[in-house]
Amino acid sequence: MATGTEPQTGASPTKDDESGAGEVEARVGLRYTLRQVKRDTTARIGIYTVGFVTLVAVLASLDYYVFDYGIAEAIWYSPVQDPEQVRRLLPPVGMENQYGQGTLEHPMGTDHRGRDILGRLFYGTRIAITVGFMATVIGLVGGTLIGAVSGYYGGWIDDVLQRVTETIYAIPFLVLVIAFMTAFGRDLSFAMIGVGITSVPVFNRLIRSRVVSVREEDYIEAARAAGVKDRNIILRHVIPNSFAPVLVQATLQIGVSILIVAGLSFLGFGAQPPTPSWGQMLSASRNYMLPAPTFSLFPGIAILITVIGFNILGDGLQDALDPRINN
Amino acid sequence: MGLLRYTLWRLAQAIPVLIGIITITFFLANQIPGDPVEIMLGPSPAQEQVEAIRARYGLDRPAYERFLNYLSGVATGDLGQSIYYDRPVLEMILLRLPVTLYLTVSAFVFAIATAIPLGVISAKRRNKPADHVSRIVSLVGVSTPSFWIGLMLIIVFAFYLGWFPARGLPLPWEAPGDIRGAETQFEVLRTSLHHLAMPMIALGTLQMAQITRIERSSMVESLQGEYVKLARAYGVPESTIVRKHAFQVAQLPVITIIGLGLSTALGGAVLTETVFEIQGMGRLIITAINNQDYELIMGTTFMFGVAFVVGVIITDVAYAYIDPRVAYGDE
Numbered sequence: 226m227a228t229g230t231e232p233q234t235g236a237s238p239t240k241d242d243e244s245g246a247g248e249v250e251a252r253v254g255l256r257y258t259l260r261q262v263k264r265d266t267t268a269r270i271g272i273y274t275v276g277f278v279t280l281v282a283v284l285a286s287l288d289y290y291v292f293d294y295g296i297a298e299a300i301w302y303s304p305v306q307d308p309e310q311v312r313r314l315l316p317p318v319g320m321e322n323q324y325g326q327g328t329l330e331h332p333m334g335t336d337h338r339g340r341d342i343l344g345r346l347f348y349g350t351r352i353a354i355t356v357g358f359m360a361t362v363i364g365l366v367g368g369t370l371i372g373a374v375s376g377y378y379g380g381w382i383d384d385v386l387q388r389v390t391e392t393i394y395a396i397p398f399l400v401l402v403i404a405f406m407t408a409f410g411r412d413l414s415f416a417m418i419g420v421g422i423t424s425v426p427v428f429n430r431l432i433r434s435r436v437v438s439v440r441e442e443d444y445i446e447a448a449r450a451a452g453v454k455d456r457n458i459i460l461r462h463v464i465p466n467s468f469a470p471v472l473v474q475a476t477l478q479i480g481v482s483i484l485i486v487a488g489l490s491f492l493g494f495g496a497q498p499p500t501p502s503w504g505q506m507l508s509a510s511r512n513y514m515l516p517a518p519t520f521s522l523f524p525g526i527a528i529l530i531t532v533i534g535f536n537i538l539g540d541g542l543q544d545a546l547d548p549r550i551n552n
Numbered sequence: 553m554g555l556l557r558y559t560l561w562r563l564a565q566a567i568p569v570l571i572g573i574i575t576i577t578f579f580l581a582n583q584i585p586g587d588p589v590e591i592m593l594g595p596s597p598a599q600e601q602v603e604a605i606r607a608r609y610g611l612d613r614p615a616y617e618r619f620l621n622y623l624s625g626v627a628t629g630d631l632g633q634s635i636y637y638d639r640p641v642l643e644m645i646l647l648r649l650p651v652t653l654y655l656t657v658s659a660f661v662f663a664i665a666t667a668i669p670l671g672v673i674s675a676k677r678r679n680k681p682a683d684h685v686s687r688i689v690s691l692v693g694v695s696t697p698s699f700w701i702g703l704m705l706i707i708v709f710a711f712y713l714g715w716f717p718a719r720g721l722p723l724p725w726e727a728p729g730d731i732r733g734a735e736t737q738f739e740v741l742r743t744s745l746h747h748l749a750m751p752m753i754a755l756g757t758l759q760m761a762q763i764t765r766i767e768r769s770s771m772v773e774s775l776q777g778e779y780v781k782l783a784r785a786y787g788v789p790e791s792t793i794v795r796k797h798a799f800q801v802a803q804l805p806v807i808t809i810i811g812l813g814l815s816t817a818l819g820g821a822v823l824t825e826t827v828f829e830i831q832g833m834g835r836l837i838i839t840a841i842n843n844q845d846y847e848l849i850m851g852t853t854f855m856f857g858v859a860f861v862v863g864v865i866i867t868d869v870a871y872a873y874i875d876p877r878v879a880y881g882d883e
Contacts (some may be wrong), residue, residue, distance in 0.1 A: 392572030399819025525700035
């Protein structure tokens, strides 16, 4: 699974081959993790990519909520909707198609309504990052709670909760989200919740298996003997000890969620026009693939770069957090 | 006998899951806003007409009664009536399911056939250029939206080069007369494969990338096993070690990942079918949703669940066949 360069992570000073990966991590903590990630070239690329995309998303949100498109207008986004002046389906700068010559004014060309593609991509970042992140948080919180309760108590609680998550997992998740959004609403917030629900089983499984192994640890016994409430044992001891694999999974899951949300928007479930989203741009571009192929090209590249960033970062984190994997 | 009993046991285990799927789909379909009768009859239909339709489709009865009816219907193979197509839901599904299965299974064949050599080469030449190339390919593969790959393939190979058709997917066993330009069964097969190439690659790329990653790490681990060291010590040639000793053991995690990938692939089929305008289950569920065809929505969602559950059982049994400890361990 690992993508990183390998020697550094293998030589960690606190490495302890006999104990589980989580225990290694628990001893060395977050700061150590970050240091390991920074030393890994591939992981650094991941951090930079994710950082860049997130920065763009923050800028786009600021522009949208605070500056009322001020930033974009100043740079390239012309809100002019005068039908006389609109130039549809222009190619990128330096290229030519039947609709005209690409200009620097629209570096990536224009879409079927004459809107600047780069500008639409810029705002699409906001949707992709927000929805990808929120969906993962929903899945993470839901899956962690279910997995922790299930693993800690065992017995019939475990059985019931696990059967329910298995059933959710048994419906292909794109189909499940589509059905969910049909039932409750086609807009973006339901896309987040729907995609979040489909990732609940992933986190549930992860946390549950960790909790089952941590449950028998001495310090949990000690806490119980000292009269600490079950809820507090789970929240303060059990969950924090499962931090490492969850962080890796969450990072990868953001990428997966962005892909699913793009697919949903492509099918018409998600951000509704005129709100720009990458999937919806690709959906619109389908009708112009022959005259303006670059219209279909750029949104896909935006998705690809973003998701690759999260995947590289996830792999890098995994290498840093679990030194045994690469030996 | 272990394997047969294991298969039956896995099938029995699937029953509560299937009932769970029906419950979820019924609950979701019940939440859908709007009135299917209105959609069918237009904006202001006559009251008697509405009531007649409601009674005919059982919409006038309470939810729990409809649920129990639906459940017993499913048990006897009756998935209800599609309001939009005015045909039994099961009939529509049986018409469309083969197309989706043909596409999905082909995508997996493509994925496995490319991923296993890539993964093995990657593991054998760890940290050499071949390994880096294969890892970059799989990283890009897991990060690319399948429908975008489809669009790019259409632009390049259908529109510019004209090598492959951009839409549709005839089945290889369709009658020769039904397909334009295909006189014999062999030509039908050829036309079918010609149409299949691009959607198969679009849908299979993600699976290919995932299987490559697993194959690589599994082979790396397997090549470090004690039995491999022993074989080396005996002077068995390295190529034989890779082919005979390390490879077989390394395939177990790969089978698991194929089973899990089914969920992604069946969902991805909805997108691929949209891009290539293929009339399969994916288009069926979208049509059902756009026309608020309750029973068709429930039926298609349920069938997607069934396809996934059956696929997982098949991979589980394959796993048990290769590693008999699984089948005997569960008794």
